[in-house]
Amino acid sequence: xxxAIDFQYIENNTHDGFEMAVARAQxxxxxxxxxxxxxxxxxxxxASICLVEGLRRAKQQREDVGPLHIVTTNTTLENxxxxxxxxxxxxxxxxxxxxxxxxxxxxxxxxxxxxxxIVEYIGRGKLLRTPETTSNxxxxxxxxxxxxxxxxxxxxxxxxxxxxxxxxSGSRDAESAVRKSNLQKxxxxxxxxxxxxxxxxxxxxxxxxxxxVWQLFSIIDDGDIESYSDNFHYMKKHxxxxxxxxxxxxxxxxxxxxxxxSRFGCFLCALNKDDSSLExxxxxxxxxxxxxxxxxxxxxxxxxxxxxxxxxSTLGRKLTKEGYxxxxxxxxxxxxxxxxxxxxxxxxxxxxxRSGNHTIDLVDYRELLAIQYAWAxxxxxxxxxxxLKIWHDVVxxxxxxxIPKTSYTEKKFTPQYMxxxxxxxxxxxxxxxxxxxxxxxxxKSIERMFKRDGESHRVVRYTESKSFDVVTKNxxxxxxxxxxxxxxxxxxxxxxxxxxxxxxxxxxxxxxxxAKGTIGRVHDxxxxxxxxxxxxxxVGIPITEAITMLSVSENVMKEEIASRKLSGTRQQSLF
Numbered sequence: 001x002x003x004a005i006d007f008q009y010i011e012n013n014t015h016d017g018f019e020m021a022v023a024r025a026q027x028x029x030x031x032x033x034x035x036x037x038x039x040x041x042x043x044x045x046x047a048s049i050c051l052v053e054g055l056r057r058a059k060q061q062r063e064d065v066g067p068l069h070i071v072t073t074n075t076t077l078e079n080x081x082x083x084x085x086x087x088x089x090x091x092x093x094x095x096x097x098x099x100x101x102x103x104x105x106x107x108x109x110x111x112x113x114x115x116x117x118i119v120e121y122i123g124r125g126k127l128l129r130t131p132e133t134t135s136n137x138x139x140x141x142x143x144x145x146x147x148x149x150x151x152x153x154x155x156x157x158x159x160x161x162x163x164x165x166x167x168x169s170g171s172r173d174a175e176s177a178v179r180k181s182n183l184q185k186x187x188x189x190x191x192x193x194x195x196x197x198x199x200x201x202x203x204x205x206x207x208x209x210x211x212x213v214w215q216l217f218s219i220i221d222d223g224d225i226e227s228y229s230d231n232f233h234y235m236k237k238h239x240x241x242x243x244x245x246x247x248x249x250x251x252x253x254x255x256x257x258x259x260x261x262s263r264f265g266c267f268l269c270a271l272n273k274d275d276s277s278l279e280x281x282x283x284x285x286x287x288x289x290x291x292x293x294x295x296x297x298x299x300x301x302x303x304x305x306x307x308x309x310x311x312x313s314t315l316g317r318k319l320t321k322e323g324y325x326x327x328x329x330x331x332x333x334x335x336x337x338x339x340x341x342x343x344x345x346x347x348x349x350x351x352x353x354r355s356g357n358h359t360i361d362l363v364d365y366r367e368l369l370a371i372q373y374a375w376a377x378x379x380x381x382x383x384x385x386x387x388l389k390i391w392h393d394v395v396x397x398x399x400x401x402x403i404p405k406t407s408y409t410e411k412k413f414t415p416q417y418m419x420x421x422x423x424x425x426x427x428x429x430x431x432x433x434x435x436x437x438x439x440x441x442x443x444k445s446i447e448r449m450f451k452r453d454g455e456s457h458r459v460v461r462y463t464e465s466k467s468f469d470v471v472t473k474n475x476x477x478x479x480x481x482x483x484x485x486x487x488x489x490x491x492x493x494x495x496x497x498x499x500x501x502x503x504x505x506x507x508x509x510x511x512x513x514x515a516k517g518t519i520g521r522v523h524d525x526x527x528x529x530x531x532x533x534x535x536x537x538x539v540g541i542p543i544t545e546a547i548t549m550l551s552v553s554e555n556v557m558k559e560e561i562a563s564r565k566l567s568g569t570r571q572q573s574l575f
Contacts (some may be wrong), residue, residue: 016221017212018050021204025054025168026190027106028202029065033155033193034165038149041264042235045168047204049220052093052228053169055102059547067103070153075144076268076362077117079278081289082238089229097227109148113370114468117144117268118362123304124341125331125372127222128302130270134558140269146198157238166193166200174209232321238264239310242277245284267295274421291359294347297403301343304406311336314421315547318511319528323563324425327551329414331542337391341371342401345394365477368472373470373512376503377522379529380543382503384494386399388485409467418551422562434459434503434521446508450519458502459523465513466572498533500526529564 028035039048045212051068058065063241090106097104113119117140120126127133129140147152149167156165170265171188174181183203186196190206205212217235242264248319266279279556280294283288295451305311313333316326332340344362351360363371372387383389392398409527435458439447445545446461484505488494494501503526513524532543 001530013296014224015212015216016060017205017208017221018216018225021047021050021190021208023055024202024204025051026058027054028166028168028193029055029058029068030062032065032164032372034067034069034160034162035168035198035219036071036153036156036165037088037168037170039070039072041082041086042213042217042239043172045089045170045207045232045235047168047170048082048089048093049216049227050204051224052096053226054100055104056100059102062163065103069156069444070106071143071149072108073088073148074108075266076110077115077144077268078269079264079281080292080295080359081281082264084240085231085234087232088234092229092231099540100444106208107152109152111144111148112467113366113470114372115143115147116367117266118344118367119370119374121268121332122344122363123339125333125337125531127331128270128306129259130303131234132136133306134271140266144266149198154468156468163199164203168197168202168204170205171203172208172213173206199223212539218497239283241284241289244280245274249503267292268299268302270299270306271367273303275299291351291355294350294403294407295360297357297521298340298343298347300405301403302340305336306409307411309412309415314544315532317367319422321425322557322564323421324419324557325422325546326417328417334375334378337375339401340388341387341390342394343403345391346401350400365481366472368481368505369470369477370468372502375527376500376506379500379532381499384497384499385485385488386499388481388502391481392486418553420547422528431527433457433516433527433530434462434504434507434519450523457520457523459519460508461510462507462519463510463513464516464519467515468518469513471511471513476511480506481511484509498530500529500533503529 024061025035034050037048037051038044048070055066055068060327070090072083072090074083075414087108093104093106095103096230110116121128132469134140153165153167157163163201171179183206186201187194188196188201188203188206190203193200193202194200214236216225219225219230220232265271265276266487267277268279276290276298278289282293282296307389309329311333315328316328316330317324341363348358348360348362352358368387368391375381375387376384383541394401436443439460439568448459448461451457451461472478488505503522535543535546539550541549
């Protein structure tokens with residue numbers, strides 16, 4: 001028994017590990033800690049049982065203990081059935097807290113809109129995260145889970161005006177050698193909070209085995225331990241299905257070969273070649289899990305086509321002061337991203353038609369407008385509002401785009417980078433960015449100014465907020481997509497216009513809000529996008545072909561720059 005635990009907290013029970021963990025939780029509450037727990041699966045589920053019981057016992061001794069905050073992160077790519085089950089446990093937690101007078105609060109948190117996976121992949125063209133495309137396997141976990149949790153913990157600190165907030169986890173040494181090593185690096189214990197990157201943390205069942213976890217659920221099912229939920233048999237069902245339908249622990253065999261240690265990650269996670277847990281679920285119980293098969297097909301498609309370089313944009317995003325853009329293998333091409341959007345919307349619509357429910361909901365109005373914003377800001381669309389057009393094609397016009405069968409494309413050599421002299425082709429086509437000729441006349445009222453380096457710049461009206469966002473309140477985003485966009489088309493406001501006109505419409509309407517202080521960057525990006533869009537008119541061929549044809553080697557670029565300096569000619573700048 002750990003000396004940090006007072007013997008008075010220990011009760012007799014058939015699960016010694018449970019009693020120890022409850023005593024640890026009870027002591028936390030009596031010591032005045034505000035406790036949070038990230039609830040996502042079996043281990044954190046077991047930890048939640050211990051915390052709730054610890055809170056109940058602590059409240060019997062003192063009224064002012066708590067609260068307990070239960071948090072489930074929705075990366076938007078979670079195993080849908082398992083995530084919905086976590087939210088069911090949220091409901092059970094709230095009901096149990098109300099019935100017993102316990103201060104329990106539950107929260108579902110998400111990454112910021114600009115960091116959401118679908119916005120990253122389809123909006124900005126970020127490559128699928130694999131061991132080859134990311135230098136840090138925790139990159140996605142940090143963006144999609146850790147940062148939202150940090151923001152949540154800060155909100156608690158602001159609310160309660162204290163830093164005495166501890167994040168409890170269900171992490172265990174026995175999970176894996178890597179998990180044990182990480183716990184050791186952070187000096188985490190099962191009995192005393194320690195300071196880590198996330199703040200104060202405690203791995204309350206760190207010393208448990210996998211059999212301890214499942215034994216707790218079994219004892220609860222048998223009625224030997226009171227718990228906040230009578231739905232833990234579903235935990236066994238989901239993990240058993242992920243293990244191919246067999247879990248020896250449930251049959252009393254503690255061998256680890258079929259021990260229900262399945263791990264469920266994001267369905268587009270490609271850090272491992274196969275998502276065996278999801279595939280096992282779908283094969284074992286198609287009725288419950290089979291609706292997720294198209295999502296697994298999407299994952300396979302994205303893995304197979306990752307190194308098909310025809311799906312990559314050749315154009316980098318940074319313009320040098322000399323007016324060149326680096327050309328090579330960069331993010332996903334806009335055409336590939338358009339296909340991904342078509343596939344996802346098709347998956348969503350077909351799922352809705354089968355079930356009558358929005359069981360798969362990756363792209364709604366908020367995500368759609370974030371994607372459209374990214375495309376218009378980047379440049380390269382054939383016409384203004386391509387993301388909105390694709391939405392209407394699939395959702396309202398009934399067009400369907402099945403995911404094609406593919407085979408894995410091996411990684412090839414990386415072509416030598418070239419350089420595209422963008423400014424050579426736009427000197428006669430002055431890009432105006434977020435300025436607009438309409439501001440000189442009837443739309444003078446929506447004129448706004450911002451200053452940079454002492455110089456004033458005129459732009460269309462825009463709204464700032466704490467971070468980039470899309471306004472969904474009062475159905476604003478829905479109205480923009482379903483009504484206003486169609487009115488813009490019907491009235492000819494998008495005809496024969498640079499596609500950046502949609503960027504201005506998104507900002508001027510207020511449906512998209514910008515992070516404070518970013519208007520200058522958006523203005524610059526709009527000018528760059530307009531310069532790229534003008535290429536189609538200037539050279540008369542698709543932008544990608546024009547870029548390939550007109551790019552030069554690094555040596556030629558250096559010679560051109562040197563020649564320009566020698567002659568005293570200064571290259572026009574977008575900025």
